[in-house]
Amino acid sequence: MIDEPRSPLPLVTFDNQTEWNDLLPLCNRYLDEAGLRRLNSCLGVVRTVVIERHYIDKDYRDTFSNYHSKRFSTPPSRCLRLHFFDEPITRDQLRSAEQIQSSYCGYSIIRPTRPNCIGRTLLDPRKLQYPTGDLCTCEETLSIQGVILDVHGFPFISQDADVTVCAQSALWMVLRFFSNRYRPYREIYPVEITQLTRDYSIGRMFPSAGLTNWQMAEVLRQLGFSPLQYSREGYQDQFEHILATYVESGVPVLAATRKHVVACLGRSHDLQKQLPPGFNQPYLKSSFFNTAYTINDDNGIPYQLLRVDNQAAVAPMLPLSRLQLKEIEAFTCPLPQRVFLSAEQLEVVVLELLRNTDFRIEICSPTLAQGTFVIRTFLTTGRSFKRYLDDRGMGHQTVYKVYRNMPLPHFIWVCELSSIDLFRQQRIVGEVIWDATRNVYEPSGWLALHYPERLYVDYGSALNRARSLRDFNLDKSTDYPLMTHNLRAT
Amino acid sequence: MTDDTTLELIPDQDQVSHKTFEDQSEYDAFWQRLLDSIEPTLEKLAEARRQSEEAAKRHHVR
Numbered sequence: 001m002i003d004e005p006r007s008p009l010p011l012v013t014f015d016n017q018t019e020w021n022d023l024l025p026l027c028n029r030y031l032d033e034a035g036l037r038r039l040n041s042c043l044g045v046v047r048t049v050v051i052e053r054h055y056i057d058k059d060y061r062d063t064f065s066n067y068h069s070k071r072f073s074t075p076p077s078r079c080l081r082l083h084f085f086d087e088p089i090t091r092d093q094l095r096s097a098e099q100i101q102s103s104y105c106g107y108s109i110i111r112p113t114r115p116n117c118i119g120r121t122l123l124d125p126r127k128l129q130y131p132t133g134d135l136c137t138c139e140e141t142l143s144i145q146g147v148i149l150d151v152h153g154f155p156f157i158s159q160d161a162d163v164t165v166c167a168q169s170a171l172w173m174v175l176r177f178f179s180n181r182y183r184p185y186r187e188i189y190p191v192e193i194t195q196l197t198r199d200y201s202i203g204r205m206f207p208s209a210g211l212t213n214w215q216m217a218e219v220l221r222q223l224g225f226s227p228l229q230y231s232r233e234g235y236q237d238q239f240e241h242i243l244a245t246y247v248e249s250g251v252p253v254l255a256a257t258r259k260h261v262v263a264c265l266g267r268s269h270d271l272q273k274q275l276p277p278g279f280n281q282p283y284l285k286s287s288f289f290n291t292a293y294t295i296n297d298d299n300g301i302p303y304q305l306l307r308v309d310n311q312a313a314v315a316p317m318l319p320l321s322r323l324q325l326k327e328i329e330a331f332t333c334p335l336p337q338r339v340f341l342s343a344e345q346l347e348v349v350v351l352e353l354l355r356n357t358d359f360r361i362e363i364c365s366p367t368l369a370q371g372t373f374v375i376r377t378f379l380t381t382g383r384s385f386k387r388y389l390d391d392r393g394m395g396h397q398t399v400y401k402v403y404r405n406m407p408l409p410h411f412i413w414v415c416e417l418s419s420i421d422l423f424r425q426q427r428i429v430g431e432v433i434w435d436a437t438r439n440v441y442e443p444s445g446w447l448a449l450h451y452p453e454r455l456y457v458d459y460g461s462a463l464n465r466a467r468s469l470r471d472f473n474l475d476k477s478t479d480y481p482l483m484t485h486n487l488r489a490t
Numbered sequence: 491m492t493d494d495t496t497l498e499l500i501p502d503q504d505q506v507s508h509k510t511f512e513d514q515s516e517y518d519a520f521w522q523r524l525l526d527s528i529e530p531t532l533e534k535l536a537e538a539r540r541q542s543e544e545a546a547k548r549h550h551v552r
């Protein structure tokens with residue numbers, strides 16, 4: 001049923017008479033068949049589409065003003081905004097946020113650009129019919145004729161092939177995530193992204209012919225990030241684990257194949273994944289359990305899965321990407337400015353501490369020494385870590401109290417410790433907390449080392465005074481939940 | 491009056507903790523051994539970083 005097709009806000013409800021193709025004539029000049037197929041492939045769950053005509057989109061208006069308006073053949077300056085609902089809704093219900101919020105799946109801007117008409121898009125991954133993994137997400141508030149709705153997701157945009165190609169699109173997605181989620185980052189528009197490379201470019205900037213990874217890192221640096229570059233050739237067998245560690249930290253990365261780049265924003269894991277035959281290593285990194293990474297590829301649909309390998313246990317009907325993880329040759333990580341210690345440096349020093357020093361597991365933790373231990377590394381804020389202490393309990397009241405009282409830096413690295421069996425249940429028995437503002441060559445970077453039997457706290461690091469290590473005996477420790485708040489489960 | 495040098499993270503349970511190294515120089519020596527042992531690995535990581543940054547200048551995507 002199509003309600004008020006000639007109005008500024010037609011409602012299209014799919015039923016026996018109305019289907020997705022009926023959107024095409026209603027969205028004339030904007031939505032093309034390719035765009036319709038892309039939307040339909042990820043939004044099969046949708047029952048009603050609200051078409052908001054004459055929508056002025058801030059990102060398209062930016063490219064229109066700076067590029068499209070200068071052409072002889074000029075597209076319209078306005079867009080359509082499509083709102084998706086997974087329940088049939090009526091025009092009366094559309095006047096009440098309370099009645100429609102629960103069925104709201106998100107929106108997509110439809111630009112009058114060819115060959116790609118899909119503009120700024122934010123879809124709630126929990127509303128889609130396919131598993132998308134655990135993701136970095138942000139929130140937006142929007143208005144449909146004055147009715148205020150919220151949507152959670154990761155921003156998506158397709159390239160317009162003139163001002164933006166895959167490099168600018170992937171950068172835009174990552175930057176919009178940060179500006180939506182964290183107050184210190186301002187909103188960036190597509191033309192500005194390319195203009196930020198003008199001191200690092202040869203020749204013209206528009207129409208865009210793409211960017212190098214170095215240029216993308218420069219954009220990030222100028223916007224207040226502290227970007228790090230990783231190439232598969234340089235880091236070899238550590239490359240995929242380092243990527244996994246940043247994603248686990250809730251930091252989306254720009255993952256580049258030989259000629260293309262995507263935003264990598266989440267991961268799926270199989271906690272029952274079998275260990276390789278004859279496995280006999282002292283420790284296992286948690287990324288072993290990852291089966292796929294979630295990407296936003298501007299050439300595809302939101303939340304596609306990048307397979308770790310062809311044999312990975314994934315359910316049928318997933319929106320699998322045409323890419324595979326092994327095709328990722330490099331990635332750029334937009335680290336926050338105050339994170340001075342990188343993931344790979346942190347793991348080197350922590351694994352040495354746990355395996356070869358006076359504080360090694362073999363000596364200090366009979367519980368963990370019983371078999372292979374699992375290490376899960378991630379970055380978080382001191383604030384976020386403390387926020388969930390109550391929920392998690394931390395295995396022992398002394399640990400809980402110390403962590404609660406301990407001054408923490410803005411960013412901390414956490415290496416959670418578990419056994420394989422407990423990790424499969426998403427539970428841990430300890431962790432190492434490290435000051436992320438430290439230099440790896442500097443002594444006393446640790447704040448705490450928590451084994452089931454003992455808690456070591458560097459009072460010097462925590463209280464900004466001379467080095468002094470304190471040791472707490474822990475009786476009757478229990479296991480407790482790992483910290484899952486960097487990524488949102490879908 | 492309590493100043494920073496006597497601050498305790500669990501004041502009421504101070505008896506459950508003790509100094510791990512009575513002698514500060516022992517703690518310093520522990521750290522020196524740890525940092526010395528990881529230095530070769532950190533050198534390799536530094537080389538990997540240099541290699542990645544060089545590659546980033548040539549790696550063009552569109």
